Amino acid sequence: MKNFELFLELTRLKKPIGFMLLFWPCLWGLTLAFQFSNNNDIFIKYCLLFFCGAVLMRSAGCIVNDILDRKIDIMVERTKNRPIASGKISVQKGLTYVFILCSLSFLILVQFNQSTIILGLASMPFAFSYPIMKKFTYWPQFFLGITFNYGLIMAWVSLTNEFSYYPVIFYIGAIFWTLGYDTIYGYQDIKDDEIIGVKSTSIKFKNNPKTFLFLCYFFFFLSLVIGGILMKFNIYYYLILLAPFLHLFVFQIYFLKNLEPNTCLKKFKSNNFLGLLVFFAILSGKIF
Numbered sequence: 020m021k022n023f024e025l026f027l028e029l030t031r032l033k034k035p036i037g038f039m040l041l042f043w044p045c046l047w048g049l050t051l052a053f054q055f056s057n058n059n060d061i062f063i064k065y066c067l068l069f070f071c072g073a074v075l076m077r078s079a080g081c082i083v084n085d086i087l088d089r090k091i092d093i094m095v096e097r098t099k100n101r102p103i104a105s106g107k108i109s110v111q112k113g114l115t116y117v118f119i120l121c122s123l124s125f126l127i128l129v130q131f132n133q134s135t136i137i138l139g140l141a142s143m144p145f146a147f148s149y150p151i152m153k154k155f156t157y158w159p160q161f162f163l164g165i166t167f168n169y170g171l172i173m174a175w176v177s178l179t180n181e182f183s184y185y186p187v188i189f190y191i192g193a194i195f196w197t198l199g200y201d202t203i204y205g206y207q208d209i210k211d212d213e214i215i216g217v218k219s220t221s222i223k224f225k226n227n228p229k230t231f232l233f234l235c236y237f238f239f240f241l242s243l244v245i246g247g248i249l250m251k252f253n254i255y256y257y258l259i260l261l262a263p264f265l266h267l268f269v270f271q272i273y274f275l276k277n278l279e280p281n282t283c284l285k286k287f288k289s290n291n292f293l294g295l296l297v298f299f300a301i302l303s304g305k306i307f
Contacts, residue, residue, distance in 0.1 A: 029085065029102045029113065030078035030120075036288050038077040040200070041167050043294030044193050045069035048174030048186055050301045051250070061178075069174060072127045079120040080146060082113045087150040095211040097280075135177040142169050157223040160205070164197035185250055192242020196290075199235035202228070203271070204287040207280040229272055236267040243297065247304060256304030263296045 031037050046066060053062045085092065085103040092104035102108040128139045145166045153159035168190055175186035198220065205212070205221030206228070213222060224231035240263070247256050271286050 025102050025108055026116070029082055029108055029116070031081045032074070032078060036291050037081070038074045039291045039294065040197075041077050041170065042070050042073040043291075043298065044168040044190070045073060045170035045174045046294075046298050047189060047193075047301055048171035049178060050298060050305060051186060051189065051246075052175045052178040053305075055306050065174070065177060068127050068130055069170060069177075072124055073170065075120050075124040075127070076146065079117045079124070080149075082117050082120075083147045084150045086110055086113050091215055091217060094215050095208055097208055097211075131173075131177045132180050134180055135173050138169075138173050138176060142166065142173075145169065153218055155218070157218045157220060159218065160198045160201040160220045161194070163201055164194035167197050168193035185246065188242050188246040188249065192239045192246070195235045195238040195242070196293075199232050199239065199267075199271075200287055200290045202232065202235070203275070203283050206278040206283040209278070225278075228278065229275065232272050232275070233268070236272065240264060240267065243300070250304070252301075252304030253307055255307045256300050259296070259300040259303050263293055263300065266293050266296065 027033050046069070049062060049065055049069065053059075055062070082103075085101050088098075089101075089104045089110070092098035092101050098104060103110065103113055128136055131139075145162065149159055149163045149166065152162045171190045171193060172186050176182065202220045202224065205219045206225075208217075209219075209221050209225060212219060220231065221228075240260075243260060243263070244257070247260075266289070270289065275282070275286060
């Protein structure tokens, strides 16, 4: 039981916000591509497959992150008790878990068409780049955005078996979404990160965070509008988009009065709800 508890802690499975932020772009991509009819079984099947893939890959990513950051995590108050940093789980055992999780993810990947499989395999170098990039650049969140939203493209291709600029518009916007919410998340550790030399957009834009967040969310929202126009979505899509607009620019930015860790964590977690709102908007634009 103790080993199982450590595994849950290591993979962050008790904190679903991580794999949900990975899953929402997948669901957006599936909804954009699917032609809804009386037979929607394939949509439900693919949703389940992408959800399982998101959980597995996010879990593997957390372990790789903890292995690479173990010497840093021990110096940060919020992360010093993580299983690998604290020595409760060895690096070797952590790598074993990564191999198992990635193998299970591969079994899910091969359920799709060849183009999706190739895309999935091509994403692997990006999947574990974040912990490395934050040691060399102030823009690790950009690389996280490329990785976390890649499922949007894969989901589109899994149903259509072809590439298109439609999902690319939404994908580019989603990268800016990740830039925004992970910058907010990074403010939890900004004092420790500055001391130990870890780089992030949180540090780079610490003197004027709201301006940077506004630009990130502006480009994200702009992509949603442009994508909707190109795909000829109905009026319901734009009406529902008012909710994400208010959530981003009022709740997340305007009411970000301070950078206190609990406040930042609350704003960050609220993006799970934002993902749901965007899904409802896309779904409404397709079926009504």
